[in-house]
Amino acid sequence: MADPKQGGTVKKGHEEGLKFAVSILEEYSLPLGLLPLADVIEVGFVKTTGYMWILQEKKVEHNFKLIKKLVSYNSEITGYVEKKRIKKLKGVKAKELMLWPPVNDIIVEDPPTGKIQFKSLAGVTKVFPEEAFAAGQ
Template identity: 70%
Template sequence: MAEKEEAIVKKDHQDGMQMAVSFLEEFGLPLRLLPLADVIEVGFVRSTGYMWILQKKKFKHNFKMISKPMSFYTEITDYVEKKWIKKLKGVKAKELMLWPPVSQISVDDPPTIKIQFMSLAGIIKTFPVEAFAGGRG
């Protein structure tokens, strides 16, 4: 695949998690934004910001601080920029009875320090960035 040329790739859970977390930190995104499990591969192309994550199975995670269940598929792809994830695929967030796909995530600069999730359906939700900052929550 052409978009994966020149990629840095890690092929196991521990190395993949370390790489994913280091890129989240480098781009000013909360470290627990993607609570991954059983990672098979993580890749990143610095020239384009393209990142992909492969996991053994789909799973759901509830961010307790904001009572927000999210679903993470076996393949997650996106483009990362400073405080911004765009063209996100493989992540859904529960809204009422629906699970719309999350297509973009952005982090505001201080003083607000909020994080916004946007779906292709036009749904925008804003939360405190601390809900995704650390721990298992």
């Protein structure tokens, strides 16, 4: 099987990696606060396939205050980025009562409604206001 990272652009270190991740979100019309990263080791992106990977030193938990949601980001996050969507996402979980179902699809509604959908493999879909994921939230 071919390496999904083949032909990718890689940025090393927290500052470069974070800047690169944000620029990818921006280019594909995704909210800039979607990936609150810490201690980034590496961010890579393969333009032809949309494959993106992020390595951080440790797992990060972030509380999105506007929607009162705790989200966990593993030390390795991967997924395929398209316009207004990240699919086959791995390494991101949102706390749901006592459970942490993995989020595997993020879709910004188009035409724009100001809403963003999160789908898990368990078939659970949650819809939140896009502003909850603005940069700095």
